[in-house]
Amino acid sequence: MSATATLRGEAQFDVGIEIGGIGVRVRTDDPSFVCLLERRYAGFVGRPERAEVQFDVDLTAPTGIDPEEDVRVERAAGGMWSLERGDFRAEWNPKLGRGTIRQTANPYSIDAVLRIVHSLVLARQGGFLVHAASAVRNGRAFLFSGRSGAGKTTISRLAPPDATLLTDEISYVRKTDRSSATGAHAGYTAYGTPFTGELAKLGENVKAPIAALYLLAQGPENRIDPVSELEASRALLGNILFFAKDPELSDMVFQSACEFVSRIPVSRLTFRPDASVWEMVR
Amino acid sequence: MSAAAAPGKRYVARSKQMAARRLGDEVMIMAGSEATVYTLNDVAAAIWEEADGLTPLDEIVERRICRDFDVAPEAALQDALVLVEELAGHGVMEISDTPIAPRNYPAAPAEEPR
Numbered sequence: 001m002s003a004t005a006t007l008r009g010e011a012q013f014d015v016g017i018e019i020g021g022i023g024v025r026v027r028t029d030d031p032s033f034v035c036l037l038e039r040r041y042a043g044f045v046g047r048p049e050r051a052e053v054q055f056d057v058d059l060t061a062p063t064g065i066d067p068e069e070d071v072r073v074e075r076a077a078g079g080m081w082s083l084e085r086g087d088f089r090a091e092w093n094p095k096l097g098r099g100t101i102r103q104t105a106n107p108y109s110i111d112a113v114l115r116i117v118h119s120l121v122l123a124r125q126g127g128f129l130v131h132a133a134s135a136v137r138n139g140r141a142f143l144f145s146g147r148s149g150a151g152k153t154t155i156s157r158l159a160p161p162d163a164t165l166l167t168d169e170i171s172y173v174r175k176t177d178r179s180s181a182t183g184a185h186a187g188y189t190a191y192g193t194p195f196t197g198e199l200a201k202l203g204e205n206v207k208a209p210i211a212a213l214y215l216l217a218q219g220p221e222n223r224i225d226p227v228s229e230l231e232a233s234r235a236l237l238g239n240i241l242f243f244a245k246d247p248e249l250s251d252m253v254f255q256s257a258c259e260f261v262s263r264i265p266v267s268r269l270t271f272r273p274d275a276s277v278w279e280m281v282r
Numbered sequence: 283m284s285a286a287a288a289p290g291k292r293y294v295a296r297s298k299q300m301a302a303r304r305l306g307d308e309v310m311i312m313a314g315s316e317a318t319v320y321t322l323n324d325v326a327a328a329i330w331e332e333a334d335g336l337t338p339l340d341e342i343v344e345r346r347i348c349r350d351f352d353v354a355p356e357a358a359l360q361d362a363l364v365l366v367e368e369l370a371g372h373g374v375m376e377i378s379d380t381p382i383a384p385r386n387y388p389a390a391p392a393e394e395p396r
Contacts, residue, residue, distance in 0.1 A: 254301035
């Protein structure tokens with residue numbers, strides 16, 4: 001945490017939260033809220049002054065808010081984004097990289113804002129957030145995608161000691177350009193995230209090139225079956241987190257999902273709930 | 283550009299704000315506003331790709347469906363009408379008795395090499 005004083009003499013405290021290589025600086029006048037965020041995002045705290053995105057948080061008194069209300073993400077004229085749910089109201093100007101959040105002092109509202117903002121940033125870069133557990137094994141990342149109940153938490157819990165868990169709930173996928181330095185082909189990289197599911201365990205803040213995407217199903221035996229490109233694309237699109245009712249960005253996400261499927265092997269992984277499934281994931 | 287309507291003709295156009303991608307023989311499309319994904323089979327995909335708002339449906343059917351799928355024009359046109367009305371019901375296509383003015387239609391999808 002660092003502190004600065006404004007011209008009006010109010011102290012400002014900030015914390016940098018770096019996820020997927022993208023830093024977000026959060027500023028507030030409440031040092032206890034910064035401490036709360038430092039604990040919540042332990043392992044993902046970075047240097048605030050290096051962040052590409054900055055949010056000033058206006059903490060309000062608790063009211064009769066409804067965090068279950070549907071989130072609304074809309075782009076206004078000038079490119080300013082408006083993000084709203086029962087428990088927060090935020091604005092973000094992507095051109096300036098700055099925004100504001102109005103919420104109570106809780107970690108859940110800002111967590112939702114971070115997910116939305118990352119999904120918007122990634123959409124323009126060919127990446128996405130997707131409902132999927134992910135882990136690194138032998139230097140390669142494997143994604144396990146599926147809706148609630150498909151087995152993301154189960155397969156995460158069964159991961160062997162040599163697998164590094166990136167997340168049990170929301171995977172962070174960035175497109176990797178062809179490296180002129182190494183000659184490596186374009187591909188995709190998975191990053192660890194602090195976005196947790198039932199396991200309630202933060203992922204490791206590491207990254208690795210994605211080797212495969214598995215569509216999860218639970219069954220009496222472990223098996224891997226091929227899926228068509230069409231089926232893979234449909235399944236992936238159904239699991240990508242995207243909140244904005246915005247035709248331009250929706251089209252980008254659609255094309256990104258199709259391109260991902262054309263480059264990364266996708267298959268259906270049916271597994272029984274024991275550690276033997278990991279013998280098939282190497 | 284405007285085109286005169288021919289009596290008894292139906293015109294079809296791809297709806298705006300649809301993302302589309304050809305995957306093999308099929309086309310996957312998604313409505314940007316609702317993130318609903320539709321899959322068009324080879325026949326529907328052929329009509330979708332030709333639906334420029336200016337070409338009458340019977341010409342599309344004759345040129346793409348009868349030629350590629352070896353079916354009689356009358357039967358093919360009846361089936362095509364049912365299909366495009368269903369697609370129009372989902373907001374995927376527009377149908378009109380007059381040519382539909384060109385707008386920013388999504389380009390017909392090109393197949394991506396795997």
